[in-house]
Amino acid sequence: MSHRLRPARLRRTRLLLSALAFAFVLVAGAVAPTAASAVQASARTGVDDFAFDSIEVEYWLVRGEDDRSNLYVTETIVASFPEIDQNHGIVRKLPRVLSGIDLGTRVEGVTDADGRAIPAWSTDTDDEWIYIHTAGDEFVHGEQTYVISYSMSDVVLRYQDTAADEFYWDVTGLDHAQPMGRVAAIVNVAGDAAGGLLDDHSFCYQGPHGSTERCGIDGPSASGLWPAPVREWAADVGVQDAVSEAVQFVTAAVGLGPRENVTVAIGFEQGTFAAASPAHASAWWQWVLPGIALLAGFGGLAFALVMRRLLRRNPDRSPVIAQYSPPARESVTMSAGILDLPGRALAAHAAELAVRGAIEIRASAGRARPDDFELVLIGRDGLGVDDRAAVGALFGYKARPGATTRLGTFAKQPPKRAVVYVRGIAKRVRQGGYREAAPRWPVRVVAAAGVAGFASALLTSFVFPEASVRDAVPAGLGHVVWVVAIVSGLFAAVGTPLLVKLPKTVLTAAGGECVTYLHGIRAYLRLAEEERLAAAQALHTADLVSSGRRSFGQAVGGPGADVVNLYERLLPYAVLFGMQREWLDVIRAAAPAGAATGDTPLFEAIRADSLTNASYAVGVLAAAPVARGSSGGAGEGADGWSSDGGSSGDGYSGGGGGDGGFGGE
Numbered sequence: 001m002s003h004r005l006r007p008a009r010l011r012r013t014r015l016l017l018s019a020l021a022f023a024f025v026l027v028a029g030a031v032a033p034t035a036a037s038a039v040q041a042s043a044r045t046g047v048d049d050f051a052f053d054s055i056e057v058e059y060w061l062v063r064g065e066d067d068r069s070n071l072y073v074t075e076t077i078v079a080s081f082p083e084i085d086q087n088h089g090i091v092r093k094l095p096r097v098l099s100g101i102d103l104g105t106r107v108e109g110v111t112d113a114d115g116r117a118i119p120a121w122s123t124d125t126d127d128e129w130i131y132i133h134t135a136g137d138e139f140v141h142g143e144q145t146y147v148i149s150y151s152m153s154d155v156v157l158r159y160q161d162t163a164a165d166e167f168y169w170d171v172t173g174l175d176h177a178q179p180m181g182r183v184a185a186i187v188n189v190a191g192d193a194a195g196g197l198l199d200d201h202s203f204c205y206q207g208p209h210g211s212t213e214r215c216g217i218d219g220p221s222a223s224g225l226w227p228a229p230v231r232e233w234a235a236d237v238g239v240q241d242a243v244s245e246a247v248q249f250v251t252a253a254v255g256l257g258p259r260e261n262v263t264v265a266i267g268f269e270q271g272t273f274a275a276a277s278p279a280h281a282s283a284w285w286q287w288v289l290p291g292i293a294l295l296a297g298f299g300g301l302a303f304a305l306v307m308r309r310l311l312r313r314n315p316d317r318s319p320v321i322a323q324y325s326p327p328a329r330e331s332v333t334m335s336a337g338i339l340d341l342p343g344r345a346l347a348a349h350a351a352e353l354a355v356r357g358a359i360e361i362r363a364s365a366g367r368a369r370p371d372d373f374e375l376v377l378i379g380r381d382g383l384g385v386d387d388r389a390a391v392g393a394l395f396g397y398k399a400r401p402g403a404t405t406r407l408g409t410f411a412k413q414p415p416k417r418a419v420v421y422v423r424g425i426a427k428r429v430r431q432g433g434y435r436e437a438a439p440r441w442p443v444r445v446v447a448a449a450g451v452a453g454f455a456s457a458l459l460t461s462f463v464f465p466e467a468s469v470r471d472a473v474p475a476g477l478g479h480v481v482w483v484v485a486i487v488s489g490l491f492a493a494v495g496t497p498l499l500v501k502l503p504k505t506v507l508t509a510a511g512g513e514c515v516t517y518l519h520g521i522r523a524y525l526r527l528a529e530e531e532r533l534a535a536a537q538a539l540h541t542a543d544l545v546s547s548g549r550r551s552f553g554q555a556v557g558g559p560g561a562d563v564v565n566l567y568e569r570l571l572p573y574a575v576l577f578g579m580q581r582e583w584l585d586v587i588r589a590a591a592p593a594g595a596a597t598g599d600t601p602l603f604e605a606i607r608a609d610s611l612t613n614a615s616y617a618v619g620v621l622a623a624a625p626v627a628r629g630s631s632g633g634a635g636e637g638a639d640g641w642s643s644d645g646g647s648s649g650d651g652y653s654g655g656g657g658g659d660g661g662f663g664g665e
Contacts, residue, residue, distance in 0.1 A: 175661025
């Protein structure tokens with residue numbers, strides 16, 4: 001027999017899947033800005049659909065006037081374009097300002113491999129970037145070489161975590177959709193600055209953002225003759241003899257993918273340069289939004305779980321003692337309401353009515369589905385108030401003996417009377433003094449966490465850049481924290497309300513005593529056979545295990561009492577606690593050889609979960625909100641720079657200055 005989700009669980013599962021799908025769409029939209037280039041690299045066509053065979057970058061770093069760091073850069077870029085008419089050239093993006101520091105970026109020239117100026121090159125700028133365009137009117141095909149020269153200042157920063165001045169620099173940047181065959185970098189340091197180099201403080205990192213994969217770096221070794229344009233530039237910034245005792249570092253990486261980068265980190269003694277400290281990305285205000293999102297998600301879930309447990313606690317502290325008889329005053333329907341299990345009430349009460357002979361269950365066909373069972377009303381004599389309410393929910397309040405109800409039809413289209421019956425349980429339990437309304441402030445706290453989480457997740461996604469979190473945490477974890485903050489905020493708005501339902505009512509002292517007794521029945525249902533029989537043989541019920549049978553209503557300990565009959569009396573509570581299958585095995589095992597053990601169709605209906613499925617179907621509708629003003633009759637029952645340096649070996653790719661990117665046009 002296949003096991004299928006009960007209707008209520010199926011509905012909750014569908015709701016949860018829908019909520020997760022909604023959250024996924026929002027997260028995908030949030031993460032898209034950082035993942036766009038990676039997607040483009042594999043699927044994008046157009047002007048960015050080409051590759052870089054090699055990029056060789058040479059840096060000349062000097063200490064100029066006022067001990068400021070100055071940098072001259074020459075990039076030799078070899079691009080391989082398709083033979084179709086697609087590209088006119090490339091675009092190189094260079095930073096102007098990083099972490100609030102004006103780099104004074106100036107483009108010195110753009111030439112081809114032979115040193116001839118490319119006449120069509122041009123630049124445009126915005127507040128943070130300079131874009132160098134090499135495109136002319138003609139399309140370019142095959143291998144093309146571009147040599148770009150530019151200069152910057154204040155490129156060495158002072159990092160407190162490494163106690164050093166550092167040249168911590170991204171060679172290619174991460175913003176490129178093209179693979180790069182070979183990336184090489186040479187860093188030349190002028191003689192006056194080279195004296196401040198720290199031993200064993202030069203490192204190279206490669207890969208996507210956050211990667212700590214090392215690449216080899218050689219040096220310091222003697223630097224060669226500097227080109228004339230570089231010497232002229234050095235003189236202009238106040239360095240007359242830059243070449244003397246200059247040193248160089250050399251590094252290279254092969255086979256970089258889209259959005260992958262090479263970063264070099266070279267450390268100097270503090271004071272070698274008039275170095276500023278980078279604006280620390282972990283300033284408190286940068287953590288406000290992601291912090292709210294994280295707190296709303298994780299804190300809101302923890303709060304909801306704790307409050308649910310507290311609101312569900314039993315105020316009665318009496319020890320649980322195994323009980324083998326139903327409560328004297330509370331019906332199984334009232335017991336379901338006191339336990340806050342209204343969805344199981346109808347199944348449990350139908351089982352009780354069947355055991356007592358008030359209704360009969362008839363079976364046909366395979367006896368595995370609700371459609372295979374039919375309920376028949378036998379009579380109403382001797383029924384209590386809750387019994388008559390259950391009969392009315394099953395057959396109609398004016399039904400006469402012989403009335404029938406198909407369980408399959410009942411489960412698929414629960415009648416309104418059954419929904420009203422289940423919705424009324426909570427009201428009857430409150431009127432009986434077993435439960436009272438729960439405080440509303442925990443619900444308001446969860447709702448406030450959801451609103452705050454949703455708002456902060458959206459703002460973190462679309463208003464504040466990933467870098468505000470990325471650079472505020474240790475290398476490699478920034479992107480993870482950023483995404484987790486967004487997911488956490490969305491979960492606070494969608495996941496927590498769906499997964500953690502705070503109870504609407506709490507137990508009173510009387511309700512707590514009843515719950516303790518019901519837990520005693522559950523403990524008895526779980527006992528081993530020997531323990532169960534010993535618990536059943538109290539002094540006034542010593543003849544309970546004699547042979548023969550008696551009717552359900554016969555007094556306990558009367559003539560002909562039978563242990564099987566006792567076990568059948570507890571069958572409705574086994575249904576209430578979801579233990580009906582195991583309890584049926586107990587009933588059959590306890591029956592004398594050849595003795596009848598009750599109505600077989602009843603047992604088969606219970607074992608096939610037909611009664612419980614029908615009951616849950618009613619519970620789903622009963623739990624649905626009732627529109628205000630509805631006449632449903634249910635009443636009240638409706639119911640940048642890295643913040644840390646890299647010259648100590650703890651850096652990562654993409655953590656330095658330089659940054660920028662490449663593209664086609």
